[in-house]
Amino acid sequence: MERVEAVVIGAGVVGLACARALAMAGQEVLVLEAEDAIGTGTSSRNSEVIHAGIYYPPGSLKARLCVAGKHRIYAYCRERGIRAEAVGKLIVATDEAQRPKLAALKDTAERNGVRDLAWLDPAAARDLEPEVACVAALYSPSSGILDSHAFMLSLQGDLEEAGGLVAFRASVMGARQAAYGFELAVGGDAPMTLLCRTLVNAAGHAAPAIARHLRGSGPAPIPQAYLARGNYYALSGVRSPFRHLVYPMPEAAGLGIHATIDLGGQVRFGPDVEWVERLDYAVNPARGPAFAEAIRRYWPGLPDDALVPTYAGIRPKISGPDEPAADFWIAGPESHGIAGLVDLFGIESPGLTSSLAIAEHVMGSLAMTVPERSPALA
Secondary structure, three states, X not given: OEEEEEEEEOOOHHHHHHHHHHHHOOOOEEEEOXXXXXXXXXHHOOOOEEOOOOOOOOOOHHHHHXXXXXXXXXXXXXXXXXXXXXXXXXXXXXXXXXXXXXXXXXXXXXXXXXXXXXXXXXXHHHHXXXXXXXXXXXXXXXXXXXXXXXXXXXXXHHHHHOOOEEEOOOOEEEEEEOOOOEEEEEOOOOOEEEEEEEEEEOOHHHHHHHHHHHHOOOOOOOOOOEEEEEEEEEEOOOOXXXXXXXXXXXXXOEOXXXXXXXXXXXXXXXXXXXXXXXXXXXXXXXXXXXXXXHHHHHOOOOOOOOEEEEEEEEEEEOOOOOOOOOOOEEEOHHHHOOOOEEEEEOOOOOHHHHHHHHXXXXXXXXXXXXXXXXXXXX
16 A cells, blocks of 8 residues: 555646646645546647636636636746747627627626727728628737647646656546545556545546545535537638637637637637537537538638548536536535545636646645745746
């Protein structure tokens, strides 16, 4: 039976950020990752966008941690030479009925502390993006893109430099509270029983199930898990039409089928929202016609048969198809009463943007201090 001071379950971007913060605070840290590499799930199957903090209800964790995380991630990437560019984003209203909703978005953003948005008429929007059709738009200059894999590799490097480790193919098969703290049954290549005093459950889709192992039917609630696949399509044989991110008005469970660009200037479209019952990362080719219809609302020039499926991600939802979008749910000792345990539920978008701020929040829940020698978390 092995012992370690702190365990983080999950080597996605949020798990790595939490493990880094713990290690830099002097903890002995082990990250348990079921797959054979970092960030193979939600963290690598997204739009790689740095969000400004526009959409989320004022006062929510998503709003607070997105705005704080945006500043931290840009600073961190500058320090480490990681590519992160504030390319800017247009959010477009494509008919008059959407204009009041666009104005409401601007008000929400300002209440969240995002005060750099510009209101654009159709001519001003076309000056930025000649191919875009809209009746009005918001321009967000602080929205951007980054090399998310390089960012995660850097977090892993910081963790290891501070003495932490990542164990791959180390799935958590069971977990329970113990006299020492927590007892974990670890499977994979080297099965073992592992004891730790501090446990951060950053397991993404599996986080609610792991929490039920630990907490049983105690009084503190644990959310139900839902899966919402987001398909992505790219252009074939067509030059990229945009230099900025272009987003339609948000929908119930996502931000709409938007256009993002990568650091090489290539455009991709997505994600949509497709509720599924199991983890299946195959792109659904039947979604193509709906993609084309949605994209043509803001880019009428999309050629026929130009869209090709590329990849899909699955959001770790904690709200269902007919429910309002849930906030991040970060459950620490103050909510469930278990010393040393933090559960992270529903960390979907803007989880990448918020990752460093989420790590700081987790440290606060554990009554630990983020060290001053970490400028990107200061």
